[in-house]
Amino acid sequence: MGALMLQGTGSDVGKSVLVAGLCRAFANRGLAVRPFKPQNMSNNAAVTADGGEIGRAQALQAIACRVEPHTDMNPVLLKPQADRTSQLIVRGKVRGTLGSGNFREARGALLAEVLESYERLRGQCDLVVVEGAGSPAEINLRAGDIANMGFARAAGVPVILVGDIDRGGVIASVAGTRAVIDEADSAMIRGFLINKFRGDPALFEDGYREIERRTGWQGLGVIPWLAAAARLPSEDGVILERRADPREGRKMIACPILPRIANFDDLDPLRLESAVEIVMVPPGQPIPAEAALIILPGSKATIADLAALRREGWDIDIQAHHRRGGMVLGLCGGYQMLGHRIADSLGIEGAPAAVDGLGLLDVETLLSPAKILRHVAGEALGSRVEGYEMHMGETAGPGTGRPFARLDDGTDDGAISPQGTVMGSYLHGLFASPDLRRSLLARIGLVGDGRDYRADIDAALDDIAAELSEHADIDAMLAFAADAA
CATH class of the missing domain: 3.40.50.300 (P-loop containing nucleotide triphosphate hydrolases)
Known part of the structure; x- marks a missing residue:
């Protein structure tokens, strides 16, 4: 036609x-x-x-x-x-x-x-x-x-x-x-x-x-x-302007809005959970102290976004949250920020630089020109998970000995701190798995609804x-x- x-x-x-x-x-x-x-x-x-x-x-x-x-x-x-x-x-x-x-x-x-x-x-x-x-x-x-x-x-x-x-x-x-x-x-x-x-x-x-x-x-x-459009994955930054509708009894998951935030649609499946309130934290606002979980999202410019995070004082909020025993999860660029160091010796993201990370995971990242793009599946937090990798750089260190996920191809992904309260992963789309959401929410004392995100879309x-x-x-x-x- x-x-x-x-x-x-x-x-x-x-x-x-x-x-x-x-x-x-x-x-x-x-x-x-x-x-x-x-x-x-x-x-x-x-x-x-x-x-x-x-x-x-x-x-x-x-x-x-x-x-x-x-x-x-x-x-x-x-x-x-x-x-x-x-x-x-x-x-x-x-x-x-x-x-x-x-x-x-x-x-x-x-x-x-x-x-x-x-x-x-x-x-x-x-x-x-x-x-x-x-x-x-x-x-x-x-x-x-x-x-x-x-x-x-x-x-x-x-x-x-x-x-x-x-x-x-x-x-x-x-x-x-x-x-x-x-x-x-x-x-x-x-x-x-x-x-x-x-x-x-x-x-x-x-x-x-x-x-x-x-x-x-x-x-x-x-x-x-079209009210049903709100149930579709987010592409544009307009979603970042939405505010949650607070309900009594829900626990908060907070995500800072970084200047070069990427793949923030990773969080969309969590909005299906009735016990969860997603709060996207804009610049100029602190990360709420009552958050049960802080998610550091993906970034298109990890070093620049890490500097922005520090300018906002969000690094102080994250460290205080961690000292109180709160959970932190970093995805892709957010995972890189949780380590001890990020090095960009070739100037992949801009001028060559090497910066200290937040130091919550015992890993370091070296940015490289080769971009990893692949679909993966495996087990994470005791549940089956599917997702995809999309990143430039490799993360290594003793912390990877406690991986976030063990993949079906025999490789490992990410890292979990010895206390189990800080986690990092390169997997995008992981929250689409109802079982993975249940396992994650159980760690903050919640029971997941188990709705099928893909069927909802x-x-x-x-x-x-x-x-x-x-x-x-x-x-x-x-x-x-x-x-x-």
Whole structure:
């Protein structure tokens, strides 16, 4: 049938969720569907079956299609590691670093590889659903663009524009996009969706028709606020702004929000547990003393984030928590921070440096250019666990003699302190295992609910697909997709 692309009037208008929902809706009609995002920028990533990494959103969209994630689904991934630099991932592998000075030239040169990945996906399925990045209205970035209209025009993919009514000004956002983009780009847009609507859609009928009149684009539906989206894995930093709803009797798990926090969706399965309150601690706030467990998350720039942690005084909070007998768990970069020392002699993350860690685990880390990307399974805390590794560097020392996990391939992962109150692991996605969650929560005196996180995600995708099928013109979208080059 071809392909269809969703672009947005701005960032965070809900493109990722809509693409996932449409992928499931089309798959539920019996179509073979694949997701695609030419260029993503995110520090939340997933390991693919072909041994690479892609944005977390595209991995979720693959699940929505009921297929395994593949590097062709997100051929260019930018992982920010400083204010003006990002690690460049092409087809799942590290290809260097991009700075603000060479970003435009470098991305334009990647278009051919992006198109090759897209064409491979086209050959595997009935329909490709493409997600844009940012907005086509960012005309200052149009030259060399591969994320929005640059890709759409090169690949001949019709576009649907998504506007977010929840943030206000949606009429101006959609009509304004039509006003600022050039005619050739505008001609790629076949219709628009209004997303995140609360209330009675009849109240927006006049605005909806005015958008059609001003743009000449077909309205394809008003999508209500999708409550089920909160049950999906987190990709964007917006999740970090959420506050827990405190309930009496729950125990707190606290996680500091580091400047280059990565794969914070690792914590999402813990939100299924009724006895747990997850608190993401923002800069300027102490780690609550009442926390039963502190989780140090992954990081795209471990040494820089460790310095930030110390500037916030969180190292003092963690040490005090440890002296009181509280539990600490470090994941990936957080695990590296818990050791005695982190050395970056080759300048992997920036200028060469070596710094002292928090000293809570008897290990040291040496950062290296080789990136480890692999799915693993084994036993941790007496329970079966599955996850994936995604890190640059090796951690060694006497502390690894008490590993966090023993893997099925005969290797060990992580370390546990002699007292058992400090743990570190390189495994991402480990909390998806209900048994592992039970074992971890038992250590802080809780009984886990044992809900199946993966089944919950699958049910959420079906719920979203049903909402889209009711409120969006799915048949019109398929007709547009048939026009893809």
